[in-house]
Amino acid sequence: MQFNSVVISQLLLTLASVSMGASTAFKEHHQHQRATLEKRATTCKFPTDKNLVAVTPNSKNGGWALSPDQECTAGSYCPYACPPGQLMAQWDPSATSYSYPESERGGIYCNENGEIEVPFSSKDWCYSGKGTLQASNKAGSNVAFCQTVLPGNEAMLIPTNVDGGSTEDLAIPGTEYWASTAAHYYINPPGVSTEDGCVWGSTANPYGNWSPYVAGGNVDDSGNSFVKIGWNPIYLEDATPFKNTKPDFGVKITCSEGQCNGLPCEIDPSKNGVNEVSSSQSSNGAGGANSCVVTGSKGAKVTIEVFSTGGVSKREEVPIQSLLSNKDSSSNHTNSTPVVDPINSGVSLSAASPVVVMTLVALTTFLFC
Template sequence: MKFNSVALTLATAGSMVAAQHQHRHRHHHKREVVTVDGPTVVEYMLNGQLITPEDVCDGITDGSLAWADGKPAGDPCQTTSSTQTYTPTLAPAKFIETSTSTSTSTSTSTTTSTSTSTSTSTSTSATITVSVPTATSVQSSATSSASSSTATGLDASFPDGELDCGTFPSDYGAIPLDYLGIGGWSGIQYVTLVGELISDIITAVTGDDCTDGAMCSYACPPGYQKSQWPSTQGATGQSVGGLECKAGKLYLTNSDLSDKLCIPGVGGVKAKNTLSEHVAVCRTDYPGTESETVPVSLVAGATEDLACPDGATYYQWEGKTTSAQYYVNPKGVSQEDGCQWGDGSKPIGNFAPINLGVGENSGKWLSIFQNSPTTTELLDFNIKIQGDDLSGSCKFEDGSFISDTGSNDSGCTVQVMSGDAYYIFY
């Protein structure tokens, strides 16, 4: 049975205006899968974490919470308890932090606070028309069967070989992307190993699962990036990444780098949305499927971290340093639409007009460039790089890329000499 996830976003009252590597490979795709819609799951999110309808109702009533995108059709205060249960395994489709300052905090903090910059809430969701076990029983069962130790999010060491392949490791900091329809994973690759190289890669499509022989990749919160990929890579230069499903269990593939699933980048790079509409920024799942499925979702006025990989320690392609690549969708495009493979009918997803390049390689380098040769479509807003100490200037404004050396139609790059740098959407 498939559940449709509907995310209704909340903000703390008064804080709604808050805060690669370029080569691309064509993979073989599996069969087409027909998906049948099922019951609707309504989820309420506060700072990227799910919140119960009761807490929503209490917050709306006492004025401590407000709707971030306008009042929805459904009213949690009128939902009857007989048709309402909570399932923490059904995770939100997007992560949104609200803050009144330019600094942000990770949305996976386990501490609840009323502060507008750090408040989080228990991760639950409300199923409206289907009776399932309570949140307590579901979580208890999942924890006892998945791991011999109690997870603590980003700080938890992954229990190698303990979790079933059908269990998405959200307790260990990974962010589930349910809208992709592959069990929360950001990408799944079914690989064939010949000698010390992977000779063939089949990329999962909607409805597929993380099964034996698969590499199962995952997204991390803004400012963090996955730590796992195998030393064995594609025979013709394809990248492969994620956890390995072996004998029904999930295993680390790069424990020498970290036993934590998500690791921070070098820091100091952020995106700030000064527009009145949402902007979906999508990082490529790299190493992995190289589809732009890893989301950084910016509501109006928000500021989020962009993970900047350290070239000396992060993934290297054929011995060469790699960077992170982000796709910038037109304003108003949702994360669910923008952060997945597109069909070219709209300038979204892999057809989004603009790419951002972020990397550390003998200096921190930031770029803005046209998504060529995929599209000549122009982005419908401007982007500029601002910082404490930059080597020069770089912006995309009114259809042109402008730097200290003039303007062009391809792109520009600057080095961050010190301090923080921001991609400003305006």
């Protein structure tokens, strides 16, 4: 069989073109693979030998205390969760005040090579809090306390599960903690797991970021503990579909092994309406949310107790005035005992003065935002 020379030339050119195309595709494929590998190499893997608590380990964050779709990438700080009662001991040493973006630089540093750098190499990754705060569950089903990540994205990702009838330590910092800030918790309804409660969530359910109650606390240099419970401002927002629904559980602060000022400090939906607090030292804060503060003297053990109200959730119409002031008659009681705000323990406040109450509101805006 004879072939026309022109046909043969065209065939050879076609084969050469296909070969070059295949070679180019092969090269591009391997370049893409190498780029992908290089990209993967610029993330830092969550360590399994540091006694940390992995946060949504099967998501992109891979265990770091980041949003589930956020990786620990090169050139960034990556916070992490410590066991109950313990605090993160690492953050950007140059970030010394509560301001953005410094407030997000918590945890270890992931360098450009995807290697972990520990900012304070002489310190462990976690350390025990002051040990003066605990959570007690008298509601029956488990209760998820979810601590916000600070320094970090301030989402409620750090879990502490309290089984029914049990007590767990809650991490409470002293002034040595980052920027002398307090610990902040969201208290989920009984029966909600830490997997469901310690994530952002949505208005579809009254848990996660939409939990009805929040709490916080810290310890000053004299050993006094300042613990606060209150309504979650987001629970009270107009866009929240269950804003007029009474939770079927309550919270209160109790004290043992020492003296406490500010008792009673309680939210009991069987006696209180939505956004009402039973306290002689209640205050009105961010979003119109009411709260109360208890000061435990040095050596005192302060407990946040969760209890069932023995009924189902009830809806009620809440007058707008109740979002602006506490309707409990005990809130008019004057008390000259100094109250120190959990956020700024260097400021002494008297609950008897309206000006002081306004100051307390201003100082506690961060805690319940």
